[in-house]
Every structure is written in structure tokens, then in C-alpha cells.
Amino acid sequence: MSAEFITGLFSQAIKVALMLSAPMLLTGLIVGLLVSIFQTATSINEMTMTFVPKMIAVGVAILFFFPWMLQLMTDFTHNLIVNIPMYIK
Numbered sequence: 503m504s505a506e507f508i509t510g511l512f513s514q515a516i517k518v519a520l521m522l523s524a525p526m527l528l529t530g531l532i533v534g535l536l537v538s539i540f541q542t543a544t545s546i547n548e549m550t551m552t553f554v555p556k557m558i559a560v561g562v563a564i565l566f567f568f569p570w571m572l573q574l575m576t577d578f579t580h581n582l583i584v585n586i587p588m589y590i591k
Contacts, residue, residue, distance in 0.1 A: 503591060517579045522571050530556045540577040 537552050 507589075514578070518574060525563050525567040525571075526560045527537060529559045533559040 512513050534552060537555050541547065541551060
């Protein structure tokens with residue numbers, strides 16, 4: 503195993519991790535922004551008003567994106583396991 507190979511493998515792993523977390527992070531960001539705009543417009547300062555909608559939105563995003571996320575994780579793991587003989591050389 504060369505340094506380039508290990509760097510490429512870690513780069514691919516980080517890319518997969520970012521792709522797996524992006525839907526939930528972006529959903530939470532968008533919902534948080536919308537709730538903050540609503541709170542600013544109405545002068546309501548309730549902490550649960552920001553937390554609960556974000557939790558619900560992230561839960562819905564997980565349910566919606568789960569098949570894609572599972573396929574992404576399965577493909578990455580399958581490629582990792584199938585290529586073990588090539589990694590050992």
C-alpha cells in the first residue's frame with residue numbers, strides 16, 4: 503500500500519461521510535433559518551420553537567433519504583471488501 507492509495511481511500515471515505523450527513527445537515531440548516539426568520543418577524547423568543555421543528559425535519563429527512571444513504575453505504579462497503587486482495591499487494 504502506497505501513501506497515494508491510503509490518501510485516496512481516506513478521501514473517498516470522507517466524501518461518503520459528507521454525502522451521508524449532508525441531507526440532514528442541510529435540512530436542519532434550512533428549517534433553523536426559516537424558524538429564526540419567523541421568530542425575528544414575530545418577536546417570539548421561545549427556545550423549543552427552534553429545537554422541535556428542526557428535530558422533526560431531520561427525522562423526516564432521514565426517512566426520506568434512508569434508501570439512498572443505505573445504498574451509498576452498501577456500495578462503499580462492498581467495494582472495500584471486494585478489493586481487499588488488491589489492498590494487500
